[in-house]
Amino acid sequence: MYQQSPLKRKAKRSMGRNDFFLLDVYSAPTIDIIDDYLRVKGGPAYYASLALYMVGAKYKVYLSIPANTELVSKYLDPLSMDPIHIDGYTFLFNITTRNDGRELRLLNTIKRYPLTTLGEYALISPLQLEISSYDLLKIITSHVLSVVDLQGFTRIRLSDGKIINNAVFVPVIMNTLRATDNVVIKLSIEDIDYNSLIIDIIISIAHEYSIPLVLTMGKHGSIIIKGNECTHIAPRTVSNKSIGAGDMLSTLILYGIRKGLTIREAVARAVAATACILLSLEKNKVSFGRCQEAFTEGYSKVKKQHFLCNKCCLGYLPIPPR
Numbered sequence: 001m002y003q004q005s006p007l008k009r010k011a012k013r014s015m016g017r018n019d020f021f022l023l024d025v026y027s028a029p030t031i032d033i034i035d036d037y038l039r040v041k042g043g044p045a046y047y048a049s050l051a052l053y054m055v056g057a058k059y060k061v062y063l064s065i066p067a068n069t070e071l072v073s074k075y076l077d078p079l080s081m082d083p084i085h086i087d088g089y090t091f092l093f094n095i096t097t098r099n100d101g102r103e104l105r106l107l108n109t110i111k112r113y114p115l116t117t118l119g120e121y122a123l124i125s126p127l128q129l130e131i132s133s134y135d136l137l138k139i140i141t142s143h144v145l146s147v148v149d150l151q152g153f154t155r156i157r158l159s160d161g162k163i164i165n166n167a168v169f170v171p172v173i174m175n176t177l178r179a180t181d182n183v184v185i186k187l188s189i190e191d192i193d194y195n196s197l198i199i200d201i202i203i204s205i206a207h208e209y210s211i212p213l214v215l216t217m218g219k220h221g222s223i224i225i226k227g228n229e230c231t232h233i234a235p236r237t238v239s240n241k242s243i244g245a246g247d248m249l250s251t252l253i254l255y256g257i258r259k260g261l262t263i264r265e266a267v268a269r270a271v272a273a274t275a276c277i278l279l280s281l282e283k284n285k286v287s288f289g290r291c292q293e294a295f296t297e298g299y300s301k302v303k304k305q306h307f308l309c310n311k312c313c314l315g316y317l318p319i320p321p322r
């Protein structure tokens with residue numbers, strides 16, 4: 001007999017209670033200095049708000065920091081890229097883009113702050129260890145569904161501010177989450193420095209404990225692993241810098257599952273919509289619902305989809321850049 005997945009059951013229960021998609025974002029806001037000339041606001045909560053605005057969603061994004069509500073509202077405004085500094089809680093990043101990725105330098109530290117729960121869904125996307133593994137479990141158990149982006153759990157700040165990645169923490173965090181049934185894990189292959197051994201361990205853990213895993217690979221697309229199923233989704237090529245793409249993707253995966261989609265459908269639509277948003281930003285055309293069609297038709301509009309066995313997934317992993 002067919003058993004509906006826990007993710008879809010939980011999402012279906014929440015849909016009847018509220019027409020609005022209520023999202024808690026657990027991550028600090030940022031001001032990003034890009035290539036030493038462009039200074040803009042950034043961070044997961046801003047990009048979450050932008051993504052939902054662009055696909056025409058009814059939504060409310062909550063930023064879990066104890067700050068002035070007017071400042072937070074300005075920070076979350078999808079129509080403005082102007083940097084907003086929330087004293088004590090804003091990371092300042094220097095981002096240098098390169099052909100083989102990007103270099104991050106963190107120019108300050110921030111206060112630790114108490115976490116609150118206002119929404120039904122959660123995007124947990126720490127930037128540099130501002131959320132502990134203990135906090136992680138508390139957040140997950142208090143929401144219908146969470147996407148956990150492991151990027152912030154891999155980052156180490158050196159004395160000069162340069163951020164390097166330490167992939168050994170990833171299997172530890174995944175083991176912490178293995179008993180949960182209301183979480184999707186998202187990870188960029190860049191955040192673990194293309195470490196093939198760690199990738200093999202991650203895929204094995206996801207397979208053994210049926211933890212949905214979305215592994216993004218930039219221009220090589222994304223891999224979705226859920227139980228015995230593995231899907232490769234080829235990317236839609238965009239020329240715009242992809243800062244914020246991962247957070248928009250994670251947000252729209254949550255939004256899609258909340259609307260009753262499978263993880264595969266949600267990721268495919270999120271990929272298509274994120275590409276649309278990046279192209280719109282490049283053209284400076286941000287408007288409500290501009291990428292709604294891309295999201296709605298996204299399952300058919302992604303470049304390619306391949307349904308694979310778990311071991312076959314490894315064949316799609318890119319060679320590390322030299």
